[in-house]
Amino acid sequence: MFKRISVLILLLFAGYAKAQTDTAASPLDKLTPEELIQYYIDEPEPFSKFRGPEKVGDSLYGDLNTQVIPTQTVEAKGLYHEGVSEAVDSTGSDSAFVSTAEAMKPKVSLGAGRLGFYGDLYSKNFQSPLTARWGFDLNLSQRLTRYLQLNFNVMFGKLGANERSLYHNSNFISEIRAGGVNLMYDFGNFISDKYIVRPYFTVGVSGFEFLSKTDILDANGNAYHYWSDGSIKNMPETASGSQYAVDLKRDYVYETDVRESNVSLFGKYPERSFSTVYGAGIVMKVTERVDLKFNFQMYITATDYIDGLTKQNGGNHHKDKFTYSSVSLQYDLIAKPLKIKRRRNLLLILQQLIGLLLIKVIMIRMAWMT
Structure with a gap:
């Protein structure tokens, strides 16, 4: 019986506490509707601990599927990215897809x-x-x-x-x-x-x-005169004394x-x-x-x-x-930068180097002990 009465009192107290309103004054209560809208526009985004693939959420604005050809009104990159293994160039910028600037070289x-x-x-x-x-x-x-x-x-x-x-x-x-x-x-x-x-x-x-x-002149300075029979002479075909004309050859x-x-x-x-x-x-x-x-x-x-x-x-x-x-x-004229794999490839390379270094240290240690 005592337990039932105790539970009933707790339920009544919880309902009373939940029904209470916050009577403390808030700075937002003093703002006009226009000022309140501007406040929420200027409010900074909360810190995110998300560690998934890059360029998701709001950052997809302006991105487009790679099978769609950009036009004058849509210039974008593809939606698909490989996350941590995304390819980038040696300068650190994305190069998994050919950028518009690179195509304009x-x-x-x-x-x-x-x-x-x-x-x-x-x-x-x-x-x-x-x-x-x-x-x-x-x-x-x-x-x-x-x-x-x-x-x-x-x-x-x-x-x-x-x-x-x-x-x-x-x-x-x-x-x-x-x-x-x-x-x-x-x-x-x-x-x-x-x-x-x-x-x-x-x-x-x-x-x-x-x-x-x-x-129009041969090597000796004689002018070419083309006759109706196809020959080239040193005087016109209709000139007097044309019977004494000499054949010429073009030089x-x-x-x-x-x-x-x-x-x-x-x-x-x-x-x-x-x-x-x-x-x-x-x-x-x-x-x-x-x-x-x-x-x-x-x-x-x-x-x-x-x-x-x-x-x-x-x-x-x-x-x-x-x-x-x-x-x-x-x-x-513009050489395209060499593509490398980001993060994952670097981690694999570092792991391999560390592994080789450890093996070398162990071998040296064993040789020293013997």
């Missing part, structure tokens, strides 16, 4: 190819690639987005053409030095990086200088400046111009840092004086054009 390429001329010469204004001349280019590329690159390039080489026909018997060779900028689209928003081959298109502008010369030495030879027709025209450049090609990944590029570009120029022929002296009314077909090697 510049690249340099060096190439060689053939320059083909499309102007007033040849019946169809087309030059065979077999008669095209060599050119070389240097290109610096900076990626802007996953699918756009900005390229700065220089190119130098020689253009040349020779035509023997009833309509034209002309030839020239021109030294070309060009520099420009173009924008390259490589389908990065459609084609995954796992593919080793990727097509691309380019469009840009270029300024260039051309120094054209022609071969293929381009000794005469084209601008100087046409000064009476065109005057001192500028030997510089601009062009719109359109291109296409493919990029093939060879190694992590080296790419192989196959490139074709069409230069649509703003001049008609490269070959020295215009509509005023037997040419057409179109501006001159030329092409550049090339192969180049592209190299990543």
Whole structure:
């Protein structure tokens, strides 16, 4: 009976204590609703002793699954991380995934190819690639987005053409030095990086200088005169005494400046111009840092004086054009840091070193005791 009465008293006392309210004044009671909201916003996060995988909880804001391609509105890393065995670079920053900054590093390429001329010469204004001349280019590329690159390039080489026909018997060779900028689209928003081959298109502008010369004199200074039978003589076919004309052979030495030879027709025209450049090609990944590029570009120029022929002296009314077909090697200038395993690998290495050290100490101890 006494036990029952004691239990009943304790229950009544507990209920009374639980029903009591806290009558002590709190600083929060004096705050307005706006001040109370600001208080909870500014309140620091409590200290956490969580030792699980990194980058969980609120830190996942801005992260995205690795299979989703980042866009202009979403730039993030994958949700999956390996926790304590997560790979990092030698500087201590995360490198388990290729960062956007790393993908934006510049690249340099060096190439060689053939320059083909499309102007007033040849019946169809087309030059065979077999008669095209060599050119070389240097290109610096900076990626802007996953699918756009900005390229700065220089190119130098020689253009040349020779035509023997009833309509034209002309030839020239021109030294070309060009520099420009173009924008390259490589389908990065459609084609995954796992593919080793990727097509691309380019469009840009270029300024260039051309120094054209022609071969109209032989080694002895005799002018070439082309006859209807296909021969080259030292006098015109219709000249008096043409029966005594002597055969000549071209020496293929381009000794005469084209601008100087046409000064009476065109005057001192500028030997510089601009062009719109359109291109296409493919990029093939060879190694992590080296790419192989196959490139074709069409230069649509703003001049008609490269070959020295215009509509005023037997040419057409179109501006001159030329092409550049090339192969180049592209190299990543920024070496990617060496990846290592964090914490777990370091612990394993330390354990192995300590174990070897202990074995060595034991062996020395045993040898000393014997």
